Amino acid sequence: MSEKKQITRAAGVLGVATMISRIMGMVRDMVVSRLFGAGLATDAFFAAFQIPNMLRRFFAEGALTSAFVPTFSEWYTQKGEKEARDLANVCFTLLTIVMAGVTILGILFSPAIVSFMFPGFKAQPAKLELTVFLNRLMFPYIFFISLVALCMGILNTVRHFFTPAISTVFLNISMILCAWLLHDHVQVPITALAAGVLIGGVLQLLLQLPTLWQKGFSIRPRFDFRHPAVRKIALLMGPSVFGVGVYYLNITVGNILASLLPQGSVSYLYYAQRLFEFPQGIFTVSVAQAVLPSLSRQAAAGELDQFKESVGFGLRLTLFVTIPATAGLMACSTPIFSLIFMGGEFDYAKAVNSAQALFYYSFGLSLVALVRVLVPAFYALKDTRTPVAIAFVAFILNVVFSLILMGPLKHGGLALASSLSALGNMGLLAVFLRRKIGPFGGRGIFVTGFKAFLASIPMAVAVWWAMGFVDWSAGGNKLVKAGVLLGAVGAGAGIFMLLAMLLRCHEAREVVAQVRRRIKR
Secondary structure: OOHHHHHHHHHHHHHHHHHHHHHHHHHHHHHHHHHHOOOHHHHHHHHHHHHHHHHHHHHHHHHHHHHHHHHHHHHHHHHOHHHHHHHHHHHHHHHHHHHHHHHHHHHHOHHHHHHHHOHHHHHOHHHHHHHHHHHHHHOOHHHHHHHHHHHHHHHHHOOOOHHHHHOHHHHHHHHHHHHHHHOOOOOOOOHHHHHHHHHHHHHHHHHHHHHHHHOOOOOOOOOOOOOHHHHHHHHHHHHHHHHHHHHHHHHHHHHHHHOOOOOOHHHHHHHHHHHHHHHHHHHHHHHHHHHHHHHHHHHHHOOHHHHHHHHHHHHHHHHHHHHHHHHHHHHHHHHHHHHHOOEOOEOHHHHHHHHHHHHHHHOOHHHHHHHHHHHHHHHHOOOOHHHHHHHHHHHHHHHHHHHHHHHHHOHHHHHHHHHHHHHHHHHHHHHHHHHHHOOOOHHHHHHHHHHHHHHHHHHHHHHHHHHOOOOOOOOOOHHHHHHHHHHHHHHHHHHHHHHHHHOOOHHHHHHHHHHHHHHHO
């Protein structure tokens, strides 16, 4: 099977698994919004969860994955499966020790961490105290999810993508059940949700181990911490923390500044981020995770032409799926919140405020997606300095834009600042990667993006027109709202694919061919 087909197939598998997970995540957020709304308790929970979740994105799914996968792929390709098993055991043992220490320190210093990250909470001692308590309860989540990320890197290297992608379903199920069943039985109802996070982290790790054993990686303690590959991973991880995690760092800055805005702003940004991450998780992360093992193998083998082809294909495929998703989110932002979240403690005003943040986040969907493909390309080439320098520039841009825009646009300005920062990050990465490896199909990438943009315009107009058939500010009528929204989205997707085929978009043909092969099987 060609590398393009392998990337497309892997992205498809990841997309399906992630879609299931995201749907469950949507159900989870519906339960949270109905039971807890958007106020002091939810602000405290989302702020508390932000801290271990930020570490997960920076260190586990960000730096660890970007440093481990290229090194492990090189070891697996050049040294053989036995040496790869030994490396996996060493890394698992070392990571267990390190993350146990991080977890203990996080629990001990939780008051200082929360006060630093959310200074606006100091004005409300009850909110600050609740946030510290919830953060201490959930901090061990980073221990379990870091080990999950390591397992994911091993399984992705051996071309198994489904289990790691589907594992977050168990986190969502745990949070749903705990929130639903326990919120009336604990002194502070929001505590039930925090307990669900911790239980979910344990379940995610337990799900990975049988698949690892099936693939020949029976994890066991190994204390050879002087292993040469361990040092290489550690050296790559340091810069990767900032290089891969700048987008999530920008979100964190946004939440810090949101704590200074009117109550509910942290919750509005959280709900918007969750919906923003729905297409991002299905399409963006799927393509990025699918292309990274290919880039790592090609870089290790010195196959520069094939490497550039994989980068170009990954970027084209990313634009093809994210540009229509961007248009769809913009057209449906308020209807989505009205359908999914409105009710109980979550009224229409809160739906509109959350939709405003989602609208501005949507500008950055394709940009963030391109960054997620470009940064691993540098790390596959063992270049950690360039992405870090560019990420620092993007971070400064985000801070400046946030301070400028949070006054007139409130929480919406913080979301827009994140998108503008992603634009600067993506542009600089593309320029410097071209300088490093030469042209990687820039004309083809532009053509794909332009065709996807042209096909998205009629789609967005049709979807926006269809949204007018329902009064989204009124409560109830969930079945009618769902029918209109799902019908509009389905029709919009059909319009987009038809126009993309008429415009002779190669990626549309590749997706259709992949679907046909699946059906025949």
